[in-house]
Amino acid sequence: MPIEKIVVLEDDALQRKNLESLLRYRRYDVAAVTSIAAAEEMLGRDQFDLLLADVNLPDGSGIDLMKRLQSKPEHPLVVIMTAFNSIEAAVDCMRDGAFHCLVKPFSAAQLETILKKAEDYTQLLKVNSYFSAGEQNDDRYMLIGDSPGMVRLRQTIDQVAKADATVLIQGESGTGKELVARAVYSQSPRAGAAFIRVNCAAVPENLIESEFFGHKRGAFTGAFQDREGRFALANHGTILLDEISEVSFQVQAKLLRVLQEQEFERVGDTRTLKVDVRVIATTNRNMEESIERREFRADLYYRLNVVPIYVPPLRERMEDVPVLAEAFRKRFARQHGKEVVGVSDSCLNVLMSHRWPGNVRELQNVIERAVIMCDKSAWLEPSHLGFGRRTDAPVASQISQATSIPTVYAAPAASISSYNTVFKAPDSPLTAANGIATLEEIEKRHILAALEHTKGNRTRAAELLQISIRTLRNKLNEYGYKTLGAAQPGQE
Numbered sequence: 168m169p170i171e172k173i174v175v176l177e178d179d180a181l182q183r184k185n186l187e188s189l190l191r192y193r194r195y196d197v198a199a200v201t202s203i204a205a206a207e208e209m210l211g212r213d214q215f216d217l218l219l220a221d222v223n224l225p226d227g228s229g230i231d232l233m234k235r236l237q238s239k240p241e242h243p244l245v246v247i248m249t250a251f252n253s254i255e256a257a258v259d260c261m262r263d264g265a266f267h268c269l270v271k272p273f274s275a276a277q278l279e280t281i282l283k284k285a286e287d288y289t290q291l292l293k294v295n296s297y298f299s300a301g302e303q304n305d306d307r308y309m310l311i312g313d314s315p316g317m318v319r320l321r322q323t324i325d326q327v328a329k330a331d332a333t334v335l336i337q338g339e340s341g342t343g344k345e346l347v348a349r350a351v352y353s354q355s356p357r358a359g360a361a362f363i364r365v366n367c368a369a370v371p372e373n374l375i376e377s378e379f380f381g382h383k384r385g386a387f388t389g390a391f392q393d394r395e396g397r398f399a400l401a402n403h404g405t406i407l408l409d410e411i412s413e414v415s416f417q418v419q420a421k422l423l424r425v426l427q428e429q430e431f432e433r434v435g436d437t438r439t440l441k442v443d444v445r446v447i448a449t450t451n452r453n454m455e456e457s458i459e460r461r462e463f464r465a466d467l468y469y470r471l472n473v474v475p476i477y478v479p480p481l482r483e484r485m486e487d488v489p490v491l492a493e494a495f496r497k498r499f500a501r502q503h504g505k506e507v508v509g510v511s512d513s514c515l516n517v518l519m520s521h522r523w524p525g526n527v528r529e530l531q532n533v534i535e536r537a538v539i540m541c542d543k544s545a546w547l548e549p550s551h552l553g554f555g556r557r558t559d560a561p562v563a564s565q566i567s568q569a570t571s572i573p574t575v576y577a578a579p580a581a582s583i584s585s586y587n588t589v590f591k592a593p594d595s596p597l598t599a600a601n602g603i604a605t606l607e608e609i610e611k612r613h614i615l616a617a618l619e620h621t622k623g624n625r626t627r628a629a630e631l632l633q634i635s636i637r638t639l640r641n642k643l644n645e646y647g648y649k650t651l652g653a654a655q656p657g658q659e
């Protein structure tokens with residue numbers, strides 16, 4: 168699926184919820200926001216493939232946002248949702264760079280047609296860039312660092328890549344597991360074939376089996392046509408099962424079968440299909456503990472763990488911090504069109520004394536923010552890092568994307584006493600002028616309070632809230648806290 172991550176920018180709550188559930192049902196990783204500012208923050212924080220934007224928003228126009236995005240070297244496709252049913256408006260919109268224009272009200276089928284076109288288009292772009300530049304040479308996928316830990320990691324990757332065996336990559340959140348997976352793939356004999364990634368945590372529980380194996384038309388409500396699963400798409404290539412620990416016990420049994428027999432059935436089909444796929448899986452959980460808690464099958468673990476790769480946390484390879492910081496400075500200066508001379512010594516000292524609970528992802532975000540905050544032709548200084556406010560916020564400091572967290576969420580102390588302030592929302596930017604917090608805000612604060620209470624342990628927070636870990640993850644994703652609480656192994 169060339170399109171994975173979508174931002175929905177829509178201030179009408181009903182329309183936003185409808186779009187969100189439809190897109191989630193179609194297995195997209197969705198972040199929904201209600202203002203231009205929130206959309207810009209979200210787009211700055213992560214890479215998205217598609218932006219579905221309303222035109223009239225409380226703080227500006229979706230079309231102006233789209234124009235701003237066009238000037239960036241990498242930006243998502245934009246689909247504008249407009250209420251103006253005129254050919255001129257649609258033509259204007261496309262001229263300004265929209266991939267498509269959807270006139271409201273539109274049906275699910277209309278949206279799906281556009282999504283299909285966007286998928287085909289993105290696939291074409293990806294194939295083109297693969298043949299022209301070679302995706303592997305993309306510097307975003309380069310593993311940076313020369314610490315002893317990284318040298319050992321590279322050696323393991325070299326050995327493992329050739330072996331064609333199943334690989335399980337373990338490590339804290341943000342350490343670079345996905346990069347390691349891509350490195351294994353690109354150095355393997357299968358490098359010329361497909362590389363298909365499934366984010367197991369992002370696919371709704373009831374659809375994961377069809378996601379992996381495909382389905383036959385009519386297999387379940389909503390299965391309007393036959394669909395190929397990711398294993399079939401990855402035939403002769405490599406499949407990356409990202410965050411495999413999020414897959415349910417039942418589906419784990421089916422995965423075990425593909426791994427052992429290299430065969431499976433599509434949902435609702437009796438025919439057995441054969442595949443030849445190399446499996447790479449990642450997890451940031453402590454798998455032994457998951458097995459003990461009977462959340463993960465021991466047989467699947469042993470089958471996956473034929474060749475284990477452990478990616479060490481950044482605090483155990485601090486020698487990599489300067490070189491990573493420098494590489495990120497260059498990358499983001501280029502990306503944001505800013506001249507930044509370098510990282511000053513005092514800034515480097517601060518970077519070297521931080522513990523990096525969010526690992527490389529946190530460092531990357533800190534440097535990006537610093538580049539944005541830095542004056543033209545100046546050095547990155549400690550004041551650009553925005554560390555002051557965060558260090559006294561224990562939970563927020565475990566959030567690997569901490570740099571973009573609004574202060575209001577970093578502010579409450581770690582104790583449960585802050586729980587009581589949740590409903591008051593004294594100075595939240597989300598609180599309406601009448602002082603009444605919105606339901607959405609209360610839900611968000613309640614979830615964050617639960618996480619505070621469990622010191623970032625997501626599994627326990629989900630238990631307290633009586634929701635599934637998957638729902639919790641989806642919510643955190645929505646808020647932009649993609650990897651909250653995963654900093655400590657076994658803390659999930």
Ligand SMILES: Nc1ncnc2c1ncn2[C@@H]1O[C@H](COP(=O)(O)OP(=O)(O)OP(=O)(O)O)[C@@H](O)[C@H]1O
Binds near residue numbers: 307312341342344451
């Ligand atoms: N050694 C590295 N060199 C350059 N960039 C890195 C390195 N390690 C991680 N990154 C960058 O940090 C970010 C996080 O990496 P990645 O997504 O691979 O982490 P992860 O371990 O899969 O995290 P999670 O468990 O949250 O999914 C990515 O943007 C990646 O490009």
Ligand SMILES: [Mg+2]
Binds near residue numbers: 344409
């Ligand atoms: Mg990952």
